[in-house]
Amino acid sequence: xxxxxxxxxxxxxxxxxxxxxxxxxxxxxxxAEIGVAGVVLIAGIIGSIFSFIVSVIFFILEAIPVYLIAKxxxxxxxxxAFVPFFSTYFKLYVLSDIAGDKPLKLLGDKLExxxxxxxxxxxxxxxxxxxTLIYMVVALLSVVITGIGAVSSVLLLVPAAAKVIMEYAILxxxxxxxxxxxxxxxxxxxVISVLDSLxxxxxxxxxxxxxxxxxxxxxxxxxxxxxxxxxVPEAQVNTAPVGAAxxxxxxxxxxxxxxx
Numbered sequence: 197x198x199x200x201x202x203x204x205x206x207x208x209x210x211x212x213x214x215x216x217x218x219x220x221x222x223x224x225x226x227x228a229e230i231g232v233a234g235v236v237l238i239a240g241i242i243g244s245i246f247s248f249i250v251s252v253i254f255f256i257l258e259a260i261p262v263y264l265i266a267k268x269x270x271x272x273x274x275x276x277a278f279v280p281f282f283s284t285y286f287k288l289y290v291l292s293d294i295a296g297d298k299p300l301k302l303l304g305d306k307l308e309x310x311x312x313x314x315x316x317x318x319x320x321x322x323x324x325x326x327x328t329l330i331y332m333v334v335a336l337l338s339v340v341i342t343g344i345g346a347v348s349s350v351l352l353l354v355p356a357a358a359k360v361i362m363e364y365a366i367l368x369x370x371x372x373x374x375x376x377x378x379x380x381x382x383x384x385x386x387v388i389s390v391l392d393s394l395x396x397x398x399x400x401x402x403x404x405x406x407x408x409x410x411x412x413x414x415x416x417x418x419x420x421x422x423x424x425x426x427x428v429p430e431a432q433v434n435t436a437p438v439g440a441a442x443x444x445x446x447x448x449x450x451x452x453x454x455x456x
Contacts, residue, residue, distance in 0.1 A: 254398075254399075254402075255280065255283055257402055258283075258287060258398065258401075258402045259277040259278045259283070259287065260277075261402065261405035261406050261408070261409055262274075262277040262287050262290050262405065263275070263277040263278065263290070264409050265294060265370070265405065265408060265409060266290050266291075266293065266294050268413075269294050269296075269373075269413075271290065271293050271294060273289060273290050273293045274290060276289060276290050277290045285316065285319075285320050285323075288316055288319060288363070288366060289313070289316045291366050291367065291370055292312045292313075292315060292316055292366045292369075293312065294369075294370050294373070295312065295366075295369040295370065295373065297312075298312070298369060299312075300312050300315045300362075300365055300366065300369070301365065302361055302362065302365050303361070315362065315366075318362070319359060319362045319363075322355050322358050322359055323355070326354070326355025326356075326358070326359075327352055327355055329355075330348065330351045330352055330354065330355065333351075334347075334348045334351060356393070359393075360389050360390065360393045363389045363392075363393075364385050364386055364388075364389040365385075367385045367388060367389060367401065368381055368382055368385035370405075370408070371384060371385060371408070373413050373414065374408050374411045374412075374413060374414065375411075375414075376414055384404075388400050388401050388404055389401075
């Protein structure tokens, strides 16, 4: 009898384990029923949801410093940093607008775009149509020049390089507002722009912009909006009519007189 109870206890303990095995087999059979395509589909849906969440988080993290810096300078375009469509263009527009009316200087100050809004439109044009234009030029030249198609891959780097240069110049102008070392600012902007274009996909610029939020501008916020002119002190302004003699002051001689 004792042996019977012993085996009974063993079976009672084994029942939950067997049920777990049964459920596991059911799960495996369910996967087998939906097939490999179903598994891939489910994995794709999960991956898409995860990618969407990461994109939203990344978008918000990038929009916050751009908005706060632009708001600090009183820019009406600050809210454009939170536009979800074509967000890269809108954020670049806001960053460019922070510098006000200061011309955008490129290629070591050799090229200057006075209208900063126009510079953003140039960037958008390069991004949307740059590669297409290169393909068209190569196709036309291939009729005349044999073998030019081999260098098309090199020519495709031109639009990408142009975008990096413009991103660098816009970021450099923002850094110059807060930090006085202009040569150092150029180096920082170059490193950030190159890293973001090749590896970090904008993450380094986001982190660096957060470091500028608590800093105060080196000068007034409207400094780039002011049209500077030479100011003549009032004491030096001649208000006499044209052609009139300018009176001069002569020293006054004090004399003592005796009252009679």
